Amino acid sequence: MSFANSKSADLPDLETIRAAARRIQPHIHRTPVMTCASLDEMAGARLYFKCENFQRCGAFKIRGATNAIALLSEAEARRGVVTHSSGNHAAALSLAARARGATAWIVMPSNAPEVKKAAVRAYGGRITECAPTVAAREAAAQEIIERTGAVMIHPYNDARIIAGQGTTALEFLEEVPDLDFILAPVSGGGLLSGTAIAAKGVRPQIRVIGCEPKNADDAFRSKASGRIEPMEHPDTIADGLRASLCERTFAVIRERVDEVALVSEEEIVAAMRSVWERMKIIVEPSAAVAAAVALSRKEDWQGKKVGVILSGGNVDLEKLPFKPAASAR
């Protein structure tokens, strides 16, 4: 295998992901795979849901964070780590760092959901708030690095992170080896690229679909044009999917992801509601994006086995999007 525009040394392969799975296994949950007859009926397929909403910290992000923290040298661990994140990676890195006795410096946009800030604090992360722009968060992180010597652990532009996120698909295919499709949400692309490497490595014929909000469609446009098309002003309820791809993740997504599928805000909320009402589990809007794609392609997967990664379950219960108009009465 080769990646045209990136050094393969910077990307994990299947063996790297398997090693990550062994490394993080004592520290994470093996999440269940759930099924739901009424959602199957709605989708016209047999759906399998990998419930990373039940993962530690409430999202798959603990996988990459735990892998990255485990790979730090002793000297690096003493200096601590820094990241910028709108939420789940921040909480996960805080928890993983604390488990190793390391300090986690977290740069968060001021408009991050309160529930995610609270989680970071609860896990001992030290928050620096910044304006919600790329420039502001990078400046804030740089300042911390200069002041403390902390090691940057980027939420997705990092081979250790991608390898960790890819362990989700490994477990998923151990549980359901004959999936025809695997669906993962895409934001910066850590989960999707790890999923593609792991899933195609284990099962070459599987089709990997990235799932993205129409209102934050940089991965869709990048895949179409063949180069990274940043998203300047994402405006989606899926607060975990507002980042844009980086060279490292795009290299994988361009070559090994079969398609990026888009869904509207209405489809995201409707899918979230269906998962809550039918499966009785809590998924966050970003996870509902993959469920929304699963529920919108009846013609494509008649009789197929479709795997959906429910990426997380961290929502602000005081700010839910369910309105009477969306009800099926």
Next chain:
Amino acid sequence: MSFANSKSADLPDLETIRAAARRIQPHIHRTPVMTCASLDEMAGARLYFKCENFQRCGAFKIRGATNAIALLSEAEARRGVVTHSSGNHAAALSLAARARGATAWIVMPSNAPEVKKAAVRAYGGRITECAPTVAAREAAAQEIIERTGAVMIHPYNDARIIAGQGTTALEFLEEVPDLDFILAPVSGGGLLSGTAIAAKGVRPQIRVIGCEPKNADDAFRSKASGRIEPMEHPDTIADGLRASLCERTFAVIRERVDEVALVSEEEIVAAMRSVWERMKIIVEPSAAVAAAVALSRKEDWQGKKVGVILSGGNVDLEKLPFKPAASAR
């Protein structure tokens, strides 16, 4: 065993419940038992949650309904069944009846949650609305019986129903045989009496605790006084727990339930929120009543294994009780 004020022929014993379990097994889900480290920490015990919110119809009620429908004669099934219920029993009986090709006539109070009425309709039940009083619902049911010859299947004053509900505890103790306590919500007492018969039958030393809202405390008062003390105007968010005990269920609860524990409305909402936020699963307020008791007795169960029956997960997502003031910020 003996029951002072009731014929034992009217009550199931352990063998009857085991027979019900075999009878209904092909028609129901074997629900998972979940654990949660952060709730354990809050409770000061090892908690086990029997997730009947994942049951068919979203609640344990399908167990009793399926058992009762299976025990109808062919002639009875042709005439159909009738019940009155504020919600989950109504939906469950509708589904169980439909599976046997029988008509289910459902008398519901006009103030029943819309989500529960919609479920009844979706399962083919024929709803008659009535005023939210005992007299009105009994008159409406009687009218249907006279008109159609339908068989009354009371939501809890029925040995077939009690036996079915008792199968929850059987499964629970198969999964976790050494529970020290088992907690179940109590309304009319079908689940609690079935739980007591099954749990004490399998494991005599287990302590069975009924869980009830302070604002609907008829079981608590009845157990204290030794006779049924009806609840005239229950005012609780736990919409499934507004019924009062009957002679049949009270006979069991008086003799085999160790305690009825009360929780406030604030404790119910806080426990519901904790289960949603920490476990990422949806439970209805009635189920949260048992969780609330589990979270309020640190002094009593240091180091013990406490089983909690999460009885259901049917909530109206447009009418949730989570307010900023209740948040732990």
